[in-house]
Amino acid sequence: MRLSTIVYSLKQGLKNIYRNKMFSLASIATMSACIFLFGLFFAIVMNFQSMIKDIEAGVAVTVFFKDNVTEEQILDVKGKIEKRDEVSNVIYVSADEAWEIFSKDYLKDAGELAEGFEQDNPLAKAANLEVYMNDVSKQKTLVSYITSLDEVQKVNQSEITANTLSDFNMLIGYVSVTIIFILLAVAVFLISNTVTIGIAVRKEEIAIMKLIGATDFFVRAPFVVEGLLIGLIGSAIPLGIIYYLYSKLVEYVQTQFMTLARLFVFLPAEEVFHSLLPVGLILGVGIGFLGSFFTIRKHLRV
């Protein structure tokens, strides 16, 4: 393929878009709407995922031990639990530390009351392990494993939180995949429509080209360029808008609603766009390419 052919295809592709102004604009607009919704969804899901991760990191399984278990044995169990894949972190809380935390939390206004217990720790048997997980969905397996250990007396867990979180995560995944598929189908249909009209308008020209001895590639290239350009423009515009809106929103929430900001930590725009930008552009250009490519294959059987 010569450079002049590439230049020719680019020029013709642009010309096609210009010539069918209305349809090109309609395609770009719909494409933009699709990518905009996709981007919005993407940003929301990403933030949700990160929030769930934060919450997950806070969910812990607490392991209590039988009376005759020594500190060495507890540390031994700690080592065993730490080796498991779904576990991110295990913290050993000794009886003294447990008492300290308890008295700080509940007896801070009554210092003398705590002093009374100085020599006789009421929580002497409360040495425990706090187990933090990186995958909440595996909590059940972990708990049954820990319960099966001889030294363990009791396992405290927040099963409801764990199940709800992983269920919610799955739901978001399914919904986003469904919506994205619908949007993609709409966009492909629209591009295909635009290219079909372009082909109808240029039927005579295509016939002449074939007569002169143009290869299929040469006839098709301008239409593919048209689809690619519509995809590119149709994804660049909404991505730009989302970037602007998102950074404004994050800024606004962080300055205006301090409490809300502490509750939900928004990801910075840069982090969201680090993955959204390539995904959005590839999606747009990919839709443009596929939409036009398969349409001309269907219509250009000259």
Place this chain on the structure above:
Amino acid sequence: MIELKNVSKSYSTGSPAVKNVSLHIDKGEFVFVVGNSGSGKSTLIKLLLKELEPTEGRIIVGNKVLGDLKRRQIPRYRRNIGTVFQDFRLLKDRNVYENIAFAQRVIETPTRRIRKQVPAMLSLVGLAEKYKSYPKQLSGGEQQRVALARALVNGPAILLCDEPTGNLDPKNSWDIMQLLSEINERRGTTILVVTHNREIVDAMQKRVVTMNKGVIISDEQKGGYNNYEA
């Protein structure tokens, strides 16, 4: 150069368009194919361009058996054949220069060569000054010359003309025919002209193949239209 052996073409509806036609045309010949509408002349052109496949028989053009050509080989085959039609088939949104250059772009001729060859073709057909005009600004005769220039710019060995003077007045018809004859003599291009312009065929004294209802009814060297009546 062109060889048809017992070629028949029938469409799914109606009677066959071409029936058992055998025809041999040598390199450098100038041949008229005449006949009423519906005599199978246009089908003949389409068969030679491999726009249609014969139902029966073999067609050989140059050294290529058309039936053996694969779909992707057709573009390269057609580049060796120039075509001129009654309705000119120019690109209306491009000027004369671009229309001719287009034929070269399609086959990926280097731009440098395009810049040299297009003006040369334009002066050959006598339109050197009108290179910037658009098709609708030209007369029918001028448009047909542009079409001719486009057909010839890639230096094809064969030129197929389907009623090239069908839309032209007598004066322009004569000019075009004169031009075709010149090209045939000077460049040695094999030319096949489908027409029903009686005066021209009679006057040019070339080989005339007469078709009627899909059958060749006469084939004469230096013939005329006169013996044809059906």
